Amino acid sequence: MRSDAQPAVVGGGAPARRFEPRLILQHVAVVIAAVLFATPLVYALFSALKPNDQIFAVPPTLIGSEVRWENFLEVFRYGPFFTYIANSFLVSVAGTAVVLVVSTTAGYAFGRLQWRGREVVFGLFLVTLMVPQEVLVVPMFQLMQWLGWVNTPQALILPFAFTAFGTFLMRQFFRGIPFELEEAARVDGAGPLRTFLQIILPLARSAVAVLTVFTFIGFWNSYLWPLIVVNDYSYLGTLPIGLATFSGQFGTRWDLQMAASIIAMIPTALIVILLQKHLVKGIATAGIAGR
Template sequence: MSTETLIRPLDTKGTPVAGAPRTRGVETTTGAKVRLVIAHICIYIVALIFMAPLIYAFFSALKPNSEMFSMPPTLIGSEIKWSNFVDVFTYGPFATYIANSFIVAILGTLVTIIVSTTAGYAFGRLRWKGRDTVFVLFLATLMVPAEVLVIPMFQVMQWFDWVDTYQALVLPFAFGAFGTFLMRQFFRGIPYELEEAARIDGAGPIRTFLKIILPLSKSAVAVLTVFTFLSFWNSYLWPLIVTVDYDALGTLPVGLASFAGLTGTRWDLQMAAAIISMIPTTVLVIVLQKHLVKGIAMAGLGGR
């Protein structure tokens, strides 16, 4: 079914022609509206399915510890204990874990962005002998699981006497190939005419990179920032291995495991700590959402 209306023909200036017979035109389509409503309903249902574990985790953080595994399961406990979010910081050095995670994630993200953008520019825009061969070998490192590299990297950290330091937590995973590949693909989609114009004006490779290429790549840098920050923020295995004094240099994932002890596990506090640990990454994704959508859509469109 459709709703029709009489439309008078227009002249070249867009003005209705006086005295001209009216014709029938479709103003709105009921079927299109129905499809739009159904699409929105499906989106809301899928969003609710994905949010259900987070909603359950939040309400579980407000339960007493004795009711975490009550049968049948309940969404809300017999009492709402907002004090769980405060007790998290008194149970252990949770504030130190948060601070260490911020330090490691921010430093690791900065180093990764510097390395990935410069290496991506060298692989994507500069011409030098053996470039493609080196790039293929560099990408081949993505096929090596991180767990395989743990022992060799730990030995290297021992040689440098970096065990139980921030350097050991940041540097080993700041030189990965993923960020370089992402930036290279984005850089290759930028018109070469811009670079040639800069070269005619006397700009060298470094100035061209800083003044032209990098400012045009904000969306790709935003994508790399989010992925890298999440990777460092959620890293568990490497900080667990390379850190000795957990109370001083422990990160959030390691700190979450500290709620499980020999006398039992404080599930209520562990759940509250998990909710707190998700806040920074959620805020980061929301702030960079616009750049994320654009960057993900455009990062793989290069390939000249």
């Protein structure tokens, strides 16, 4: 005999919740992971408030003998840190803008338009993801020399503005949008460009947010390429290069380096917080979209 048992009702209407050990274990695992990821940030913050000679004291302490908030001001007196921040903002914002334009248009062409050789070209495009950056720096630097772009802002922005990752991400998301919307727009007389700008792109806000965050953080944290292509760090140095200046032949100012690292993390943390809702939705849908 089949018995359809109803959940118990408590206090006039709401069904009682079951005790689910698996759900509790999942929450515990999330809390443990959050603590592990937050520990280096907490250590960096408290180290930034210590005197330099107490950071590696034995036995280690979380709080030093004095709390030195002035370390955050000393960062800007130690070197041209305002210049490093301004250059990083310029490179990151401009590079992100170029990547968004290129990736969304290329993703639309690969995902929505029909043209001969599309899949072959897209496959070749994806092959570039397998080539590490370290292999490309020498030919790219030679190209920058040939163009006369060494020690210029465009040398920091353009070489990594045409990547296959953004195109692949946008293509996958675009292919998940119903094709009937595009067909209806075509019936109403809209061309490919108008359809892309007024119908397809507004529906892809979440994917654009994901690409914006990943691209901005990538440009913001880039160290190897600016180190190679920039000659005058006081003029065109970026934040990662600025962080390295706290280490010299006469020692390392760990307290200032930690304080500068905290300052450098603020813009990326803010952009993630502001776009958090779109990030969750974009990551959840972009990977499973497509036909």
